[in-house]
Amino acid sequence: MLKRLLEYVGFEPGRFQARWISGSEGAKFTTTIKDMTEKIKSLGPNKKMRDDIV
Amino acid sequence: MDVIQQLREQAKKLLEEKKVDLVIGFGQGTELARTTPVFIDSPEGVSALTWGPFCANNLAKYLTDYKNAEGNVAVVVKGCDARSVIRLLDDNQISRDKVVVIGVPCPGQLEWQKVAAEVKPGASLKETADNGESFSVKTDAGDYSFNKKDYMLHRCLVCENPNPVIADITIGKELPVKTYEERFAEVSELEQKSTEDKSAYWDKQFSRCLRCYACRNVCSVCTCQICVFDQMLPMWVSKRTNLSENTMFHITRAFHVAGRCVDCGECDRVCPMDIPLRKLNQKIHKDLGDLFDSPTPGSKPGIPSALGEFSPGDPEEFM
């Protein structure tokens, strides 16, 4: 729900991810984190909700 | 006997028989095309009650103010407001035996600014009538007719159920329930747009937000004791308005009422800056349907709040 709402408001898909990983699934944990960081790196810095105080 | 007469009779009876100590209804406002909530605690006071195409407020909101007051309360509700009553009951915010619900099937509500622009200023209202495709409004300075397509609140054009789903007393006859082929047209149209367009659209809207919290304070299902936006210790959010805090406020507000918002459209109507908040809430309603095929909250008693329950059949996109 939150993922769809964020995309609806203009956040790039993939910037917010949710995964269910149990304690014993170490491998899945590492792959998920790797995928996420690559995805976010490709998206570049987040422009939305930037603080405007200088 | 027309609806207003019956409304006053029923209210008078309830008050005289001491069934309730207070009747919350609609009274004539200070503008021809406006009504204002009235709180009647004596049988003679029922003459203030009125009904017509200008009763847009959702009075169920006030029930939480009287939940600990001694004595019972009667409240006049339309189709959408009745859903709020059900949601408040399911959330245990109010106790059923302390509330008498007076349901009035609703032919739709007009946008008062649009009507006021047409009517001669200073005229006073005589009576109104629903003629199916339009409302006739008789005033002491001439009669007017307002077709529903142009003058009605948008939320009423796609009204899900004009008949209150909960009512101890029903006044007026049942109205046909319309069905619409594409209820979430606006939402889907915005969904198709690119991320940049969506972001630009909402940034433009939220940049106007004053953070006056009218949308939160008018919402009947926004019932937190101290809202996160009012907390001083710790001060999560300041009273400052800037795009990032406004965006956070609106996303948080919409998400906090996800699964409980009954789509009464009041937040959209009261916003002084005309921010299309219903378009935000409707997105969640659409997802509720797609993900959990749950109907609009409050449309039937006992619907579990989508985020409060889970069932094995729920989709698991995140596995």
Next chain:
Amino acid sequence: MPNPTALTPYPVTITKIVDETSDVKTFTVEFDDPDVMENFGNKPGQVCMLSIFGEGESTISITSAPTRGKFLEFTVKRVGRLTNVMHQMEVGQKFGVRGPYGNWFPYEIMKGKDLFFVGGGFALAPIRSLIDYALSDQYRSDYGKVEVLYGARSVDDLCFKSDLAERWPKLHNTAIYTTIDRPEEAWKGHVGFVPSYVEEVAPSPENKFAIIAGPPIMIKFTLPVFAKLGFKDDQIITTLEMRMKCCLGKCGRCNIGSKFVCVDGPVFSLAQLKGMPQEY
């Protein structure tokens, strides 16, 4: 033209910290810029806005009399965010001060009169500035007998212990009455609530001003006692506490009726208070 840069605080350095009780400390500070202190011109009863940058500001009354020297003393109870941070600060550190704000005790019309002070808990601080002012060498001769009746919940809650026990009793024509609410073995002095103690001491009303400061509950029960003793409303002076943000009479929140506590107060006589809406 009134001072336009009133919202900008001046840096001060902490020179001394006294732990009055477990949650009340008195900070002695000096302005980094000496001539700010020179023409600061604070009078007893006035308040300042203390700035802890990153936490915000808070209104604290100046507890030191202007006659005590080129420094200011603030007594701060640990209540909110800002006061929590202050209580972790050490001597030598800095924070911001701006002021002095508000009106002051009417020490002009008090000349030639006896003064009977009543303090409760750490609220002795705002009136301590007037006590020290009246007991100061320059102005002692202007005032008659100076009596201080002070009460706190327990021995640990007693503030300004050194003033109460050593400094003030030795000065000319003073009487110090200290009490705690409930008996404790180490405590030899009077036991009982402030209102009943005032009834016991029974000060006579003629040629006397009563200056009261304390928690609302204490004031509520002490005022009738003074009325019974024959004190007229304009003989009773108190200082109020309100939520303040600008302290300059602009941000609008510290109003009681049309009076702003930060500009028209915080010192009011009971006569004035009775003329104002009971909304404080």
Next chain:
Amino acid sequence: MEARVVNKGQLPELLDKLAKDYDLIAPVQEETVVLFRKISGAKDVFLEYTNSDISPKGCFLPQNEKTFNYTYTGDSIEIKKPEGAQKTVLFGARPCDIKAITTLDPVFEGEKFGDEYYSGKRENTVIIGLSCTKVLSTCFCYAFEGGPCDGTGSDLLFTEIGDKYYVEVYTDKGKALADAYSQIFSKGGEQLAKDKEELAKKLAGEFVRKVDLTGVKELLDNNFELPYWNGDDQKKCLGCGTCTYVCPTCHCFDIFDYPTGDFTGARLRCWDSCMYPEYTLMAGGHNPRPTRKERVRNRFMHKLKYHLDRYNMVGCVGCGRCVRKCPVNIDITKIINDLKEVAQNA
């Protein structure tokens, strides 16, 4: 009173020039709402409005404003203030909103302490008012010695007559600006003065909201605990901040620190509303105005009495925004008329 004339056709040219030489703040339309924003040229201006949704008060008391940046390490304090206000022109404000700014002046410049931020903007801004041509059903500026063509507080006042603007010069600041653009501000226009009088008379007859203040102030002076305040208004009020945020004469603000790093940050000032519950909540937990009844009473007592007591000016200018924008139709004109009745029966 000096007068000038500006042909309507030349207004865009004037606005483009002003936008180049000054920060030009003028009414613009965003979606269905009319606001005051800084604009880059005449194309953005929207003048077909009678009462903007938000007043131009933000031009002097912005909704958010930085008072200073600080660097604070506990051992050292450094304060850097933003640079002063730029040369600004506020164009297209209505007489009621400009009169509202004159009710703010004593608050920010009259008390014992001044306010450099407000005064800086006030001195550097030339106010060009625009007389009304229509009266809304929610307007009642006549009740507070104002009027649709009243020039109080304006440096220049434009009144649209036919295809020309009749310009009245009220202050030297206005005269200086008119002279600086003399090719657009042509001399003369005395004969248009009569047309303006007629317009003012015509509009004066169009007010439908009857407001009569007699006896209200005296009643409020002597009565604080009026049973009237226990009436419907405090029951239906939602406690939102709409009425105070759209009101041109509300001046309450909040000050707080916004850390942007471990040791750096900014002290900010932003609008606040007396209708919010924690507005007067003290650290110890005590709240002098705990329920909506006290807050609703305080708001209208401030408008109709407190502001008058302190600054000898009523705190309302009759713009009608709170009447239009209140979600539950709490109406200050109804309250004034009700209080008048209470005063008469008392």
